[in-house]
Amino acid sequence: MSEHFPHPEMLQRHAYRERVLHWTIVLTFLFAAMSGLPLFHPALFFLSNLVGGAPWGALLHPFAGLAMAAVFAVFAVPLWRDNQIEPRDRQWLRQIKDVLGNHEERLPEVGKYNAGQKLLYLLMVLCMATLVLTGFLIWRRYFSGYFPIDAVRVALVAHALAAFALVAGVIVHIAAAAWVRGSLGAMMRGKVTLGWAYKHHRAWFREMLRSGGER
Amino acid sequence: MPLQSLDIRRRSATTTQPPAVRVDATVELAKLIDTSKCIGCKACQTACMEWNDLRDTVGTNVGVYDNPRDLTDQSWTVMKFSEYENPKGDLEWLIRKDGCMHCAEPGCLKACPSPGAIVQYANGIVDFNEENCIGCGYCVSGCPFDVPRISKKDNKAYKCTLCSDRVAVGLEPACVKTCPTGAIIFGTKDQMTHAAAERIEDLKSRGFDQAGLYDPAGVGGTHVMYVLHHADNPTLYSGLPATPKVSPFVRLWKGAAKPLAIGALALVAVAGFMNYVRGGAIETTDEDEEAAVREKEKLDV
Numbered sequence: 431m432s433e434h435f436p437h438p439e440m441l442q443r444h445a446y447r448e449r450v451l452h453w454t455i456v457l458t459f460l461f462a463a464m465s466g467l468p469l470f471h472p473a474l475f476f477l478s479n480l481v482g483g484a485p486w487g488a489l490l491h492p493f494a495g496l497a498m499a500a501v502f503a504v505f506a507v508p509l510w511r512d513n514q515i516e517p518r519d520r521q522w523l524r525q526i527k528d529v530l531g532n533h534e535e536r537l538p539e540v541g542k543y544n545a546g547q548k549l550l551y552l553l554m555v556l557c558m559a560t561l562v563l564t565g566f567l568i569w570r571r572y573f574s575g576y577f578p579i580d581a582v583r584v585a586l587v588a589h590a591l592a593a594f595a596l597v598a599g600v601i602v603h604i605a606a607a608a609w610v611r612g613s614l615g616a617m618m619r620g621k622v623t624l625g626w627a628y629k630h631h632r633a634w635f636r637e638m639l640r641s642g643g644e645r
Numbered sequence: 646m647p648l649q650s651l652d653i654r655r656r657s658a659t660t661t662q663p664p665a666v667r668v669d670a671t672v673e674l675a676k677l678i679d680t681s682k683c684i685g686c687k688a689c690q691t692a693c694m695e696w697n698d699l700r701d702t703v704g705t706n707v708g709v710y711d712n713p714r715d716l717t718d719q720s721w722t723v724m725k726f727s728e729y730e731n732p733k734g735d736l737e738w739l740i741r742k743d744g745c746m747h748c749a750e751p752g753c754l755k756a757c758p759s760p761g762a763i764v765q766y767a768n769g770i771v772d773f774n775e776e777n778c779i780g781c782g783y784c785v786s787g788c789p790f791d792v793p794r795i796s797k798k799d800n801k802a803y804k805c806t807l808c809s810d811r812v813a814v815g816l817e818p819a820c821v822k823t824c825p826t827g828a829i830i831f832g833t834k835d836q837m838t839h840a841a842a843e844r845i846e847d848l849k850s851r852g853f854d855q856a857g858l859y860d861p862a863g864v865g866g867t868h869v870m871y872v873l874h875h876a877d878n879p880t881l882y883s884g885l886p887a888t889p890k891v892s893p894f895v896r897l898w899k900g901a902a903k904p905l906a907i908g909a910l911a912l913v914a915v916a917g918f919m920n921y922v923r924g925g926a927i928e929t930t931d932e933d934e935e936a937a938v939r940e941k942e943k944l945d946v
Contacts, residue, residue, distance in 0.1 A: 469781055470906070472660055472760055475759075478779075484759055485800070487779070488780055488781045530924075532927055534927070570780075570783075570785060570795060571782070579785075582786050583898075586895070587898045587902070590898055590906070591902075594906045598909065598913050605920070609917075609920070610927050611927060611929065623934060623937075625933035626933070629927075629933045636944065639944050640944065
């Protein structure tokens with residue numbers, strides 16, 4: 431690549447604002463996960479050492495979670511339009527074997543986000559909302575006393591389930607980013623090469639070129 | 646840990662075996678509270694305060710005898726008074742000493758996420774170790790009797806210890822020691838069950854047909870038991886649950902969900918890694934870049 435394209439033309443994929451918000455979500459997610467997972471399973475109790483010990487972890491976890499959800503909300507609203515499921519996304523999902531088998535050329539053209547990314551977006555929205563709502567019920571220090579104990583018990587299960595789904599989604603997200611080279615750079619520096627956009631998000635590539643990189 | 650001398654039967658958030666699995670020779674102890682002998686003098690509350698160095702804030706009188714109105718982190722036992730009009734139209738004053746029941750299968754211990762913050766000794770006493778408590782309040786959700794209280798001052802959970810420190814050196818709990826009518830007695834669980842049976846027979850002979858022992862099976866039995874004149878309706882006694890058991894939601898959350906969720910997360914991570922191992926990373930090649938340039942020229946922008 432370097433001989434033919436010493437300075438390949440780049441497309442802007444993630445603006446500075448978007449990148450800052452993304453990495454803020456990452457940091458708050460890490461804190462919430464490292465303080466929350468110890469409360470779920472004793473095998474993960476050691477993680478609380480990374481957040482200043484379990485008493486501090488339990489105390490700060492709800493604040494970290496709220497910060498994560500708040501920043502995510504700001505981050506996610508502008509992404510709403512590009513994450514609507516379209517007919518070609520269903521086709522993409524039907525060919526999930528080709529996706530995993532690196533046969534991208536057999537897949538329908540992809541817009542700014544592929545069907546997997548859109549599903550992850552939907553999962554994140556649902557998980558964040560569930561975590562915040564149930565989180566208030568199980569926040570013993572300030573709020574649990576205002577709710578019936580059986581509602582608190584259901585909320586504890588729902589909170590754990592939503593957290594599980596969120597963590598599973600994040601693992602897939604990280605695996606995909608490591609798999610598709612150039613994705614991490616896009617979220618670090620904001621730009622992708624023309625070839626990357628052509629290969630992975632051809633419909634978005636065309637749109638970008640037609641509009642002169644305005645979206 | 647104040648009580649290394651007593652064997653541990655259960656330990657919160659611990660997946661390995663407790664010491665008591667080697668040999669479970671310790672006799673199970675129990676406290677028996679006979680509601681039919683209680684006169685509501687609150688000497689037990691005072692003894693509890695004195696022995697455990699508890700000083701609750703002075704509250705306000707709201708027109709009932711309950712004082713304080715409910716358990717707090719500074720009041721580990723509270724006399725609950727209820728006025729019950731029986732079918733004959735007579736008033737019965739049902740007085741129950743509320744506090745931790747020391748369940749054989751404690752919901753607090755099941756819910757607790759902090760290793761060793763809650764232990765159950767081989768003698769049946771369920772004890773909180775505040776030095777390991779992280780203040781999450783899960784024990785409150787686990788308890789079917791609404792007993793644990795979190796201190797607003799140090800954010801740790803507190804409840805009746807059944808005077809585990811006194812019992813460890815062969816003394817009876819402070820409330821037992823002080824009860825002037827003998828309504829509270831302490832001994833092995835067998836002895837207490839027998840004592841209750843005698844008392845129940847006596848009560849039945851005096852017209853309390855439904856007298857009985859409260860030792861609910863839903864939590865595996867308890868190490869604090871009541872003799873009730875109306876054992877057919879425990880809720881008469883200020884809402885004592887008729888069939889207490891650990892909530893199915895708590896059992897799901899701190900039971901099957903734990904290994905399943907951890908296993909599933911590990912599986913997702915391994916699957917992601919193995920997919921990478923199979924096909925490797927997807928690189929953008931020179932051909933892709935060239936094709937992109939051709940496409941760009943075609944679009945004439």
